[in-house]
Amino acid sequence: MxxxxxxxxxxxxxxxxxxxxxxxxxxxxxxxxxxxxxxxxxxxxxxxxxxxxxxxxIKPAVVSEEKIVDKKDNGLLGTGFFKDWKRSAELGINGNEGNTQDMDIHIGVNGDFSNTTRRWSVSSVYNNGSDDTETTKSDFFAQFTRDFLNPSTPHFSFIKGRYDWDEFEDWDHQIDLSAGVGSQLIKKDAWSLIGRTGLGVSKEFGGDNDDWTPEALLGLESFWAISKHHSVEFKNSLYPNLDKLGEFRNLTELNWKIGLADINNLNLKVGFVNDYDSLANGESQENDFQYRLLLAFDI
CATH class of the missing domain: 2.30.30 (SH3 type barrels.)
Structure with missing residues (x-):
């Protein structure tokens, strides 16, 4: 034959x-x-x-398949930093309703890494907006989440932290740190759902309240891959105030990512972020709502 x-x-x-x-x-x-x-x-x-x-x-002709050579990952911009991480940058515009009402420039960097024993997620964002020569928005945040995984169970422990700077808040800087336990509630090919609960503290610098505030944490994270080029990500973190019962902070984020099929590693990202603080005072409003239109790409 x-x-x-x-x-x-x-x-x-x-x-x-x-x-x-x-x-x-x-x-x-x-x-x-x-x-x-x-x-x-x-x-x-x-x-x-x-x-x-x-x-x-005659020896039969042998058709050999071309070997697929994995592209070597040299880290972020070839520096070796964040090697083997999934890295992306995003650039676009935010609309804002809250402490300011404007359209502004959004620049962000994200990194994710996971294996059988650990999972990392880090991100940082800078927003800037102006009306003629007057700056109407200027803020920055950097955050991380580190999960300690156990392959034999869906439960894990975690630590997370965040730093905020905002020119238009009644404080200059804010940090919060928390730790606790989480669980992989659902893990399917197209859908992942993670729950978190923990305890932590937050502190504002340069505002009226300079005390460390004890907080609880209740978090929910969902990722749904609708199709090859469409995915939806939802995150919500509720921080009940343990010092003043009934008061709380809540951070909600929803993103719809649309893959541009004809351009590799380039996505259109549409979403919103809502930051609520029931103890906001001074010029700060309780609700700070942002909607986004971004281009995201691998780096």
């Missing part, structure tokens, strides 16, 4: 195409294939002239 496969592969080269034929005895003949018929190959050899070879004496 194999000789016929070889003959079939030669059928496309009927008009004297130069080729190499390997015989079963180990010899190799180079020449032009004149014809293939009746189980024989006629070869025009530069020295031997026309040579007719029974196909049973």
């Amino acid at each position: 194999k000789p016929f496969i070889f003959l079939l592969s030669l059928a496309f080269f009927q008009s004297a195409i130069a080729t190499e034929i390997k015989l079963l005895n180990g010899d190799t003949l180079n020449g032009d294939v004149i014809k293939t018929e009746n189980g024989q190959v006629t070869l025009s050899h530069p020295i031997l002239g026309l040579v007719t070879i029974p196909s049973s004496n």
Whole structure:
């Protein structure tokens, strides 16, 4: 059967195409294939002239698959930093309703890493907006989440932290740190759902309240891959105030990512973020709502 496969592969080269034929005895003949018929190959050899070879004496043609070589990851911008992480940057515009009402520029960097024992998620964002020559928005945040995984159970422990700077809040800087336990509630090919609960503290610098505030944490994170080019991500973190019962902070984020099929690693990202603080005072409003239109790409 194999000789016929070889003959079939030669059928496309009927008009004297130069080729190499390997015989079963180990010899190799180079020449032009004149014809293939009746189980024989006629070869025009530069020295031997026309040579007719029974196909049973020819080694079957072997078509080898091209090896796929994984692109080596040299880290962020070739520095080795964040090597083997999934890294992305995003650039676009935010609309804002809350402490300011404007359209502003959004620049962000994200990184994710996971294996059987640990999972990292880090991100940072800078927003800036102006009206004529007057700055109407200027803020920055950086945050991280570190999960300590156990392959034998869906439960895990975690620590997370966040730093905020905002020119238009009644404080200059804010940090919060928390730790606790989480659980992989759902893990399917297209849908992941994670729950978190923990305790932590937050502190504002440069505002009226300079005390450390004890807080609880209740979190929910969902990722749904609708199709190859569409995914929806939802995150909500509720921080009940343990010092003043009934008061709380809540951070909600929803993103719809649309893959641009004709451009590799480039996505359109549409979403919103709502930051609520029931203890906001001064010029700060309780609700700070932002909607986003971004281009996200791998780095």
